[in-house]
Amino acid sequence: MHPERPQAPLRLDFDDDALIANWKALDRLSGAARAGAAVKANAYGTGARHAVPLLLEAGCRDFFVAHWGEVADAVPAVDPGMVSVLHGPLTQADAAFAKACGVKPVINSLAQARRWLAAGGGRCDLMVDTGMNRLGVAMDELGDPALAQLDVDVLLSHLVASEEDTPLNEVQRSRWMEARGALTHRRASLANSAGIGLGEAYHGDLTRPGLGLYGGLPRAEMAPHLRQVVRPQVAVLQVRDLEAGQSVGYNATFTAPRAMRVGALALGYADGFLRCWSGKGMFRDGEGAALPVLGRVSMDLTVVDLGAAPHVREGDWLTLDYSLPEASEVSGLTQYELLTSLGRRFGR
Ligand SMILES: *Cc1c(COP(=O)(O)O)cnc(C)c1O
Secondary structure, three states: OOOOOOOOOEEEEEOHHHHHHHHHHHHHHOOOOEEOEEOHHHHHOOOHHHHHHHHHHHOOOOEEEOOHHHHHHHOOOOOHHHEEEOOOOOOHHHHHHHHHHOOEEEEOOHHHHHHHHHOOOOEEEEEEOOOOOOOOEOHHHOOOHHHHOOEEEEEEOOOOOOOOOOHHHHHHHHHHHHHHHHOOOOEEEOOOHHHHOOOHHHOOOEEOOOHHHHOOOOOHHHHHHOOOOEEEEEEEEEEEEEOOOOEEOHHHOEEOOOOEEEEEEOOOHHHOOOHHHOOOOEEEOOOOOEEEEEOOOOOOOEEEEOOOOOOOOOOOEEEEOOOHHHHHHHHOOOHHHHHHOOOOOOEO
């Protein structure tokens, strides 16, 4: 018998209503197509076991994970037939696992198609490469007899640069249309979050937003429709008074220009608050006072200036400014990295 674990000194404040509202907004912006949800990488670091049932409640019926090991994050919360595994079957064991639990493999190559058929086949999705050159069946392979034998639910492709207005989008769209004409399938899908913003011609039957669900801003014009979902919150472990001339943290990169009151927070680069935040970024107390980061971020700790919040005590909680577009500007990390790097020590 272990005693109950005490509360972690850091947690991810998760706004359920914002996630649901974001899915509904992206579904609406998808027009006649339905929105699915990319829930790979633990729902972009936000916690798939929490997010998946909320997305189901919102109306989502198509869930995309990357790894076979991520299936358990979605099933049994949702029907296995609603789950697609983007990496596809690399081995016989992967194909057997898909057959046994009823999730759909995304077939990415002729070898995967043959492997799936050898395992008994059944409903699957098919990824066609229209320019990413990462995963997917090549355009000149579409006539292969193995593909004609597949029972394809969603024929999908993935955009290279949908957050930009580049001619590549139209090139990929026309290849995707060509693939739709070449292979039997039930539904077609091309757009990720940013792709939804490219308009109706990109929507097909199903869209696959990820970033936008979790509060990322894929294209500036989508800002009015999407809300922040997660906010890292952290406890103050210790408060101390510095004299002018004393330094803070590893390598003494910050020196107090005057007497200062500072706090050590239970958050560091091991939690995904990477060292690029050193001397940057802002925490807030309950009243919204700005508490800037001082010196280097260490593995488990970050020090902030408590000058604007004289009432803050040890054990109080602070919230990190983590509006993703702005946090991306400040840190130099992408919105995707800001989400998926959030570590395992957060209470979720
Ligand atoms: C991750 C992923 C998505 C979601 O992309 P976002 O840019 O996060 O909306 C969609 N489709 C595929 C194939 C993906 O790998």
